[in-house]
Amino acid sequence: MFLIENVYATSEEPIVATAEHTTQPAGDEGVAASLGINAQLFGFQLLNFAIVAGIVWFLILKPLTKTMEERKKLIDDSIDNAKAVETNLQMSEVKFQEKLDEAKVEANKIIEKSHTEAEKLSVDMKEKAKKEIEMLIDQAKRNIQTEKENMMSEIKKETVNLIIAAVEKIMNEKLDDKKDVALIEETLRSFRSVS
Amino acid sequence: MSSEIHIPPLAPEVVFHIGNINITNTMINAWIAIIIFLVLGIVLKRAIRLRPGKLQNWCEYFLEAVLGYFDGVTGNRKKTVKFLPIVGSIFFFVLLSNWLGLLPGTGSITVGHNMLLRPANTDLNLTLAMALVSVIGSHVYAFIAIGVFTHLGKFFQIKNFIKSFAQFKHGIADGAIAVFTALIEFAVGLIEIMSEIAKVVSLSLRLFGNIFAGEVLISVISALVAALVPTPFMLLELLVGLIQAAVFSMLTIVYLTVATSAPHGAEEH
Numbered sequence: 001m002f003l004i005e006n007v008y009a010t011s012e013e014p015i016v017a018t019a020e021h022t023t024q025p026a027g028d029e030g031v032a033a034s035l036g037i038n039a040q041l042f043g044f045q046l047l048n049f050a051i052v053a054g055i056v057w058f059l060i061l062k063p064l065t066k067t068m069e070e071r072k073k074l075i076d077d078s079i080d081n082a083k084a085v086e087t088n089l090q091m092s093e094v095k096f097q098e099k100l101d102e103a104k105v106e107a108n109k110i111i112e113k114s115h116t117e118a119e120k121l122s123v124d125m126k127e128k129a130k131k132e133i134e135m136l137i138d139q140a141k142r143n144i145q146t147e148k149e150n151m152m153s154e155i156k157k158e159t160v161n162l163i164i165a166a167v168e169k170i171m172n173e174k175l176d177d178k179k180d181v182a183l184i185e186e187t188l189r190s191f192r193s194v195s
Numbered sequence: 196m197s198s199e200i201h202i203p204p205l206a207p208e209v210v211f212h213i214g215n216i217n218i219t220n221t222m223i224n225a226w227i228a229i230i231i232f233l234v235l236g237i238v239l240k241r242a243i244r245l246r247p248g249k250l251q252n253w254c255e256y257f258l259e260a261v262l263g264y265f266d267g268v269t270g271n272r273k274k275t276v277k278f279l280p281i282v283g284s285i286f287f288f289v290l291l292s293n294w295l296g297l298l299p300g301t302g303s304i305t306v307g308h309n310m311l312l313r314p315a316n317t318d319l320n321l322t323l324a325m326a327l328v329s330v331i332g333s334h335v336y337a338f339i340a341i342g343v344f345t346h347l348g349k350f351f352q353i354k355n356f357i358k359s360f361a362q363f364k365h366g367i368a369d370g371a372i373a374v375f376t377a378l379i380e381f382a383v384g385l386i387e388i389m390s391e392i393a394k395v396v397s398l399s400l401r402l403f404g405n406i407f408a409g410e411v412l413i414s415v416i417s418a419l420v421a422a423l424v425p426t427p428f429m430l431l432e433l434l435v436g437l438i439q440a441a442v443f444s445m446l447t448i449v450y451l452t453v454a455t456s457a458p459h460g461a462e463e464h
Contacts, residue, residue, distance in 0.1 A: 046324040053281070060232065
């Protein structure tokens with residue numbers, strides 16, 4: 001044991017600092033030995049460090065870095081997927097909007113077409129109705145005409161029958177000049193009124 | 196009446212023997228760290244899920260923060276993960292070992308005249324072992340990444356030296372300049388070899404020195420005033436522990452990054 005110096009904490013109680021080998025001369029052992037370097041100890045400390053390095057790397061650092069790397073990859077993949085999904089969604093929205101616009105245009109066209117067709121149809125129907133009405137009127141006129149002609153022929157027949165009856169009656173009566181003239185005039189009048 | 200301040204010696208103290216093997220107090224601290232990592236590792240490996248639990252969440256948060264700093268040196272996450280077996284192990288082991296040294300019992304529990312527990316990084320054997328792993332690891336990575344001969348060519352620049360003789364056909368002056376340049380490059384290569392040794396020495400001594408100094412400081416302060424006064428120093432040591440872990444691992448990742456990058460001019464061909 002080698003005394004370095006005396007340090008007094010109190011006047012009564014001196015504290016003596018001691019150190020073993022601290023200032024021992026190197027002597028035959030040399031500088032390395034004075035610093036505590038020893039082949040056996042060095043070997044054991046190297047082994048200790050090798051064990052520590054093995055434990056720290058294989059049990060702590062390697063699993064941690066591997067997990068962190070896996071997680072990073074997972075997060076990166078997830079972000080990439082999310083971006084892809086977002087891009088797809090945006091594209092779908094654009095397509096959806098395009099389809100919607102197309103559908104609107106198509107719908108407008110259909111509405112326009114239906115309007116045009118409806119107008120055309122109404123015009124056609126009006127035309128048809130007009131024609132039918134005209135046809136009905138013509139038919140009615142023709143019927144009236146036929147009726148008229150039938151009536152005229154009936155009247156003529158009746159007139160002829162009347163004349164025949166009248167003639168037959170006159171023939172049966174003695175006619176004087178006056179009656180004869182009156183009869184002829186009356187007959188002519190009746191013809192005129194009929195015609 | 197006098198009480199002694201026990202200042203820890205430079206060499207770790209032998210607590211007991213297993214056969215011919217000396218078991219030191221720093222080794223016990225390293226074993227405690229190993230047990231903590233083992234328990235944490237087993238629990239974590241069983242509980243690891245894509246949807247993390249509380250423990251996994253904390254571990255991932257801490258790891259993500261550390262990886263962010265490493266990414267700043269390597270330039271990309273892929274490279275960082277490639278170097279993580281060495282750099283990550285160094286960072287977390289150094290950090291835990293340093294912080295374990297602040298737990299109650301370290302320095303105060305004694306076996307005979309020796310402390311039972313002592314921060315693992317106050318043992319130069321351990322810091323030297325880690326520094327060697329760091330520097331040798333950087334060369335192994337470099338052999339794999341850029342090829343054995345390309346990497347060795349950074350240190351033994353004989354190729355340029357041989358090529359320089361061909362410059363004599365353009366004239367004696369050109370040849371002489373080329374040979375002189377090649378000689379300088381050869382010397383620079385040899386200096387690079389020395390710098391590799393310096394890397395090991397500086398890495399190991401820096402960590403050892405800082406943690407040992409902290410241990411001595413806390414021992415002295417605790418011996419002078421047992422209560423409250425050592426607390427700020429212990430908080431300071433928490434910071435020192437983190438800084439030293441960061442420095443050691445950052446330097447390691449710098450060495451790895453530099454070693455695995457192609458030498459100047461090689462990428463042009």
